[in-house]
Amino acid sequence: xxxxxxxxxxxxxxxxxxxxxxxxxxxxxxxxxxxxxxxxxxxxxxxxxxxxxxxxxxxxxxxxxxxxxxxxxxxxxxxxxxxxxxxxxxxxxxxxxxxxxxxxxxxxxxxxxxxxxxxxxxxxxxxxxxxxxxxxxxxxxxxxxxxxxxxxxxxxxxxxxxxxxxxxxxxxxxxxxxxxxxxxxxxxxxxxxxxxxxxxxxxxxxxxxxxxxxxxxxxxxxxxxxxxxxxxxxxxxxxxxxxxxxxxxxxxxxxxxxxxxxxxxxxxxxxxxxxxxxxxxxxxxxxxxxxxxxxxxxxxxxxxxxxxxxxxxxxxxxxxxxxxxxxxxxxxxxxxxxxxxxxxxxxxxxxxxxxxxxxxxxxxxxxxxxxxxxxxxxxxxxxxxxxxxxxxxxxxxxxxxxxxxxxxxxxxxxxxxxxxxxxxxxxxxxxxxxxxxxxxxxxxxxxxxxxxxxxxxxxxxxxxxxxxxxxxxxxxxxxxxxxxxxxxxxxxxxxxxxxxxxxxxxxxxxxxxxxxxxxxxxxx
Ligand code: XMP
Numbered sequence: 068x069x070x071x072x073x074x075x076x077x078x079x080x081x082x083x084x085x086x087x088x089x090x091x092x093x094x095x096x097x098x099x100x101x102x103x104x105x106x107x108x109x110x111x112x113x114x115x116x117x118x119x120x121x122x123x124x125x126x127x128x129x130x131x132x133x134x135x136x137x138x139x140x141x142x143x144x145x146x147x148x149x150x151x152x153x154x155x156x157x158x159x160x161x162x163x164x165x166x167x168x169x170x171x172x173x174x175x176x177x178x179x180x181x182x183x184x185x186x187x188x189x190x191x192x193x194x195x196x197x198x199x200x201x202x203x204x205x206x207x208x209x210x211x212x213x214x215x216x217x218x219x220x221x222x223x224x225x226x227x228x229x230x231x232x233x234x235x236x237x238x239x240x241x242x243x244x245x246x247x248x249x250x251x252x253x254x255x256x257x258x259x260x261x262x263x264x265x266x267x268x269x270x271x272x273x274x275x276x277x278x279x280x281x282x283x284x285x286x287x288x289x290x291x292x293x294x295x296x297x298x299x300x301x302x303x304x305x306x307x308x309x310x311x312x313x314x315x316x317x318x319x320x321x322x323x324x325x326x327x328x329x330x331x332x333x334x335x336x337x338x339x340x341x342x343x344x345x346x347x348x349x350x351x352x353x354x355x356x357x358x359x360x361x362x363x364x365x366x367x368x369x370x371x372x373x374x375x376x377x378x379x380x381x382x383x384x385x386x387x388x389x390x391x392x393x394x395x396x397x398x399x400x401x402x403x404x405x406x407x408x409x410x411x412x413x414x415x416x417x418x419x420x421x422x423x424x425x426x427x428x429x430x431x432x433x434x435x436x437x438x439x440x441x442x443x444x445x446x447x448x449x450x451x452x453x454x455x456x457x458x459x460x461x462x463x464x465x466x467x468x469x470x471x472x473x474x475x476x477x478x479x480x481x482x483x484x485x486x487x488x489x490x491x492x493x494x495x496x497x498x499x500x501x502x503x504x505x506x507x508x509x510x511x512x513x514x515x516x517x518x519x520x521x522x523x524x525x526x527x528x529x530x531x532x533x534x535x536x537x538x539x540x541x542x543x544x545x546x547x548x549x550x551x552x553x554x555x556x557x558x559x560x561x562x563x564x565x566x567x568x569x570x571x572x573x574x575x576x577x578x579x580x581x582x583x584x585x586x587x588x589x590x591x
Contacts, residue, residue, distance in 0.1 A: 071260065071262075072113065073098075074099075074118070076117060077100065082238050089237075089246065091263070095259045102122075106138055109138075119152075126157040126200065131154060134158060146231045149233075155232050159209070165199055166200070169198065169199040170218055171197050175191055175192070175193060176194045177215065178212065183251060183252075184222070186255075188244045194243070196215075201220070202220035208225045209224065218234055222235075229256065279428070280305070283309065284309050284386045286389055288391050290392070291328035292392070293454075295392030296392075297442055297453075301442070302430065310341065310390070311341040312340050314345065315345045317368065317371070317462060317464075318348030319464045321463070322484040343379055345379060355471045357470050364464050365591075388428050389426075394434055395431075436457065463480065466515070469519030478536070481566075482573060485569060489558055490513055490558060494509060517534060535574075535575035551580045
C-alpha cells in the first residue's frame with residue numbers, strides 16, 4: 068500500500084525542518100525537497116499535499132521567477148507559508164509589496180473567517196511573524212481569512228483550487244494554534260488519514276534497503292552512538308551478514324568507549340553482525356598534529372575515517388555501499404539545503420570527493436534525533452543505548468580547542484568521565500527520590516571540553532600553570548536550538564573538586580552558560 072506523503076519545498080527559510088517535524092507529528096510521512104525540484108519529479112512522488120516554506124527572498128528576486136506556475140494548478144493542495152504565501156499570491160495574480168517596517172515576533176492576528184484552516188481558532192490569536200514583504204491584495208478567487216493592523220492578508224485561501232496561504236509561521240511554538248492550523252491542512256485539506264507510525268518507517272526503510280542492495284555488500288560506519296547504532300541494526304535487519312560494521316577507534320573517543328562498543332556489537336553482544344574493530348589512533352594523531360583550525364580538523368578526521376573504511380572494505384572484498392548514520396539536523400547544518408553553513412558535520416560536508424564505493428546509504432537522513440530514538444525502540448535496541456547522549460563523529464577532536472595531542476585527549480577523557488559520572492549519579496538519586504521522574508535540569512547532552520587556555524593557580528604551596536576545563540550541559544528538543552542546563556551548584560562543585568584533584572594538568576573548571584544560538588553545542 069502506498070504511504071501518504073506531504074512534500075515540503077524548501078525555499079530557504081530557517082524553520083523549514085520544523086515544518087517537516089510538525090507534519091510527522093500529525094502522523095503523516097513528510098519529506099523535504101529543494102524548491103528547485105522539477106515539477107514532473109515532484110508529481111511522480113504523488114504527494115497528498117505540498118508546503119512551500121518561508122525564505123529570505125522577495126518574490127521580485129530573479130530566483131522566484133523560475134517557479135513553474137503550473138505547480139499551483141496541479142490540483143494538489145498547497146499551503147504557502149510566509150514567502151511561500153507571497154509566492155502563491157504573486158504567481159496567481161495578487162499583489163505583494165514591501166512594507167516600510169518589518170512585522171517580526173509574536174503578533175496578534177484577527178481571524179476573519181474560519182475557512183478550511185482556522186476551524187479551531189478563536190477570533191484573535193497570537194502568531195509568529197517574520198516578514199517585510201506582504202500580500203497587499205489577494206489574487207482573484209481567494210478569500211482573506213486573517214489580517215493584522217499592518218498586514219491586510221495574514222491568511223487567504225481558495226478551497227476550490229485547494230490553495231491556502233498563511234503569512235505567519237504555524238510551525239513554531241510561539242504560534243498558539245500552529246499545530247491546529249497544520250493539522251487542518253494535512254488531515255483536512257489534503258485528506259490524509261494520519262496513520263503513519265515510526266514502525267512504518269522502519270519497515271518501509273528495511274524494504275527499500277533490501278530492494279536497493281540486492282545481493283550486494285554494505286559497510287557500516289559504526290561509532291556506538293545512537294544514530295549509527297540504529298542505522299546498523301536497521302541495515303542488519305534488512306541484509307543480515309551482507310553487512311559488515313566497522314568501528315574505528317580514532318583515539319578521540321570518550322573514556323572506555325571502545326570497550327563498551329565491543330561489548331554491545333562484538334561477538335559477545337546480542338546482534339548477529341560482522342563486526343571489525345580498527346585501532347587507528349596513531350594515524351589520526353599524526354594527521355592532526357599541529358592542526359588548530361576547527362573546520363580543518365573536522366575535514367581531516369572525516370577524510371581519514373573514509374580512508375580507513377576504504378581499506379577495511381578492500382580487506383572484506385567487493386563492497387558496494389557505505390552506510391552512515393547521518394540524521395536530518397546534520398544535513399541541514401552542513402548547508403546542503405539553502406541554509407547557511409554553520410559546521411561541516413563529518414558525515415556530510417566532510418566527505419572527500421573520491422569515495423571508493425558505489426553509493427552511500429543514509430537510512431536516517433530524514434529523521435530528527437527523537438525520531439531516530441523511536442525507530443531504535445521499535446527495532447528492539449536496548450533503552451540505555453537508544454537514550455545515550457549524542458557524541459559527534461569527530462569526537463573529542465572538536466572538544467579540544469586548538470591542536471590535539473594524546474595528553475590533551477587523556478585530560479579531556481578523564482574530566483569528562485568524572486563529570487558524566489557525577490551528573491548521572493545525581494540524576495539517579497533524584498529519580499529514586501521522585502518516583503522515577505527526571506529532574507527539571509536533566510540535560511540532553513553534557514560533556515567536558517578542554518579550552519586551550521592555561522592559567523595560574525595554586526595547589527598546596529605551589530604555583531601551577533595548567534589548563535582550564537569547560538563543562539557544558541544543554542537541554543534541547545532537537546539539537547537545533549538549546550539552553551544551558553541548570554545543573555545543581557553542588558554537583559558542579561563536586562565535579563570541580565574532583566577534576567582539579569584527580570586530573571593532572573587541570574587547575575581550573577568553568578561552566579558554559581551559552582545557549583544555542585548564539586553558541587553551538589560543541590565548542591568547535
Ligand atoms: P552543534 O555543535 O552543531 O551540535 O550545536 C549539534 C549536535 O550535533 C552533534 N555534532 C555532530 N554529530 N558529526 C556528528 O555526527 C559531527 O561532525 C557533529 N558535530 C556536532 C553535537 O554533538 C550536537 O549533539
